[in-house]
Amino acid sequence: xxxxxxxxxxxxxxxxxxxxxxxxxxxxxxxxxxxxxxxxxxxxxxxxxxxxxxxxxxxxxxxxxxxxxxxxxxxxxxxxxxxxxxxxxxxxxxxxxxxxxxxxxxxxxxxxxxxxxxxxxxxxxxxxxxxxxxxxxxxxxxxxxxxxxxxxxxxxxxxxxxxxxxxxxxxxxxxxxxxxxxxxxxxxxxxxxxxxxxxxxxxxxxxxxxxxxxxxxxxxxxxxxxxxxxxxxxxxxxxxxxxxxxxxxxxxxxxxxxxxxxxxxxxxxxxxxxxxxxxxxxxxxxxxxxxxxxxxxxxxxxxx
Amino acid sequence: xxxxxxxxxxxxxxxxxxxxxxxxxxxxxxxxxxxxxxxxxxxxxxxxxxxxxxxxxxxxxxxxxxxxxxxxxxxxxxxxxxxxxxxxxxxxxxxxxxxxxxxxxxxxxxxxxxxxxxxxxxxxxxxxxxxxxxxxxxxxxxxxxxxxxxxxxxxxxxxxxxxxxxxxxxxxxxxxxxxxxxxxxxxxxxxxxxx
Numbered sequence: 001x002x003x004x005x006x007x008x009x010x011x012x013x014x015x016x017x018x019x020x021x022x023x024x025x026x027x028x029x030x031x032x033x034x035x036x037x038x039x040x041x042x043x044x045x046x047x048x049x050x051x052x053x054x055x056x057x058x059x060x061x062x063x064x065x066x067x068x069x070x071x072x073x074x075x076x077x078x079x080x081x082x083x084x085x086x087x088x089x090x091x092x093x094x095x096x097x098x099x100x101x102x103x104x105x106x107x108x109x110x111x112x113x114x115x116x117x118x119x120x121x122x123x124x125x126x127x128x129x130x131x132x133x134x135x136x137x138x139x140x141x142x143x144x145x146x147x148x149x150x151x152x153x154x155x156x157x158x159x160x161x162x163x164x165x166x167x168x169x170x171x172x173x174x175x176x177x178x179x180x181x182x183x184x185x186x187x188x189x190x191x192x193x194x195x196x197x198x199x200x201x202x203x204x205x206x207x208x209x210x211x212x213x214x215x216x217x218x219x220x221x222x223x224x225x226x227x228x229x230x231x232x233x234x235x236x237x238x239x240x241x242x243x244x245x246x247x248x249x250x251x252x253x254x255x256x257x258x259x260x261x262x263x264x265x266x267x268x269x270x271x272x273x274x275x276x277x278x279x280x281x282x283x284x285x286x287x288x289x290x291x292x293x294x295x296x297x298x299x300x301x302x303x304x
Numbered sequence: 305x306x307x308x309x310x311x312x313x314x315x316x317x318x319x320x321x322x323x324x325x326x327x328x329x330x331x332x333x334x335x336x337x338x339x340x341x342x343x344x345x346x347x348x349x350x351x352x353x354x355x356x357x358x359x360x361x362x363x364x365x366x367x368x369x370x371x372x373x374x375x376x377x378x379x380x381x382x383x384x385x386x387x388x389x390x391x392x393x394x395x396x397x398x399x400x401x402x403x404x405x406x407x408x409x410x411x412x413x414x415x416x417x418x419x420x421x422x423x424x425x426x427x428x429x430x431x432x433x434x435x436x437x438x439x440x441x442x443x444x445x446x447x448x449x450x451x452x453x454x455x456x457x458x459x460x461x462x463x464x465x466x467x468x469x470x471x472x473x474x475x476x477x478x479x480x481x482x483x484x485x486x487x488x489x490x491x492x493x494x495x496x497x498x499x
Contacts, residue, residue, distance in 0.1 A: 015314060228389070
């Protein structure tokens with residue numbers, strides 16, 4: 001069969017960077033687990049506790065977060081427009097329809113939650129529904145559905161498992177640390193604490209990097225799904241402008257699960273891009289612009 | 305979707321499934337004879353219109369081809385954009401002589417030229433309009449991604465409500481005649497159908 005023409009080229013660079021980040025995380029975690037086992041008994045208890053926490057996080061955290069943020073599921077009768085957009089995107093993406101929710105706040109934002117495609121939900125704030133045109137809203141919802149398709153909640157939760165474990169050990173040690181056992185045991189414990197702190201710091205940076213890559217992937221997924229990269233770009237410009245102007249009190253209320261918002265609800269500009277969980281707006285717009293020119297130029301330029 | 309796709313957050317939009325569009329041309333006979341549901345004489349194909357010159361010229365060429373072939377049997381073509389930004393290409397049989405075969409051939413001509421031009425993943429669905437004995441509108445929707453049909457019956461009035469009961473009756477009546485979508489939660493409604 002002849003090669004199928006595609007509207008968008010491949011983004012090999014992004015995929016390679018994402019795999020490299022995952023590889024580094026895996027390596028780091030492998031070393032960490034090695035040290036834990038070498039240190040012996042106490043560590044295995046912590047692992048058990050951490051696994052329980054992980055399960056709670058996977059199966060309960062979305063409900064907790066949703067309750068805390070005042071998320072309300074809406075029926076097609078209540079929000080026909082939003083449901084209509086999501087219905088069509090689900091047909092296009094061949095995805096079972098997620099729960100559709102709304103937060104009654106004027107801050108424009110959207111997020112996706114749920115560990116699997118079956119239990120997924122997408123949420124829009126009242127502000128975003130009022131602010132965006134249908135095409136822009138479609139772009140944003142396609143971005144959130146891409147998070148669902150890519151199983152981002154699952155990937156990020158699993159990827160941060162050992163990071164939370166390391167931070168638990170470090171904190172545990174700060175409260176109860178030292179002062180018992182022989183010199184040798186104490187040295188082992190100090191080593192574990194030290195390694196935990198290092199693992200936590202390094203994995204924090206890696207996880208934030210991974211999160212930014214997932215955002216790029218979801219932007220790209222949205223463009224592929226709707227065929228309108230520029231509509232999403234226009235939506236991002238509108239939302240980020242509004243978020244910078246929005247009062248900070250509302251922003252604090254919706255803090256919490258910012259990793260899955262389309263734009264993180266934080267007003268202050270940070271120079272420390274290394275620690276940001278979303279890429280800077282300029283980079284996202286540039287990526288979307290590249291997609292739009294691939295679309296306009298057809299395959300010939302995309303593969304060049 | 306493989307593990308690598310999940311890890312790298314990569315996904316492609318699915319192209320059309322193996323074509324079962326023509327199932328309607330046998331199913332409608334049964335609908336008409338057994339269940340008094342007559343074709344309304346209209347059908348439409350819904351797709352995402354890409355805002356590129358290449359796509360626009362593909363659509364323009366195709367419209368001409370369909371209009372030309374339709375000239376023989378009296379089928380007319382009309383193009384509309386809905387409020388969601390999807391394009392509807394609406395085919396209408398000559399008044400008084402609805403022909404589901406001609407409509408299906410026309411719809412198939414549109415979808416295959418979109419596919420041939422390499423835009424197959426932009427196809428959303430095809431809709432065939434019917435009218436039952438009580439003069440209520442009944443639609444059969446063909447989902448290109450999945451290659452399945454499902455009935456869609458809007459409740460009377462302007463509210464966006466559907467008569468799920470009627471749809472399930474239709475499922476029982478002609479489920480054996482045509483490939484119906486097995487997962488009920490994928491019977492996505494399509495509001496604002498103008499045919």
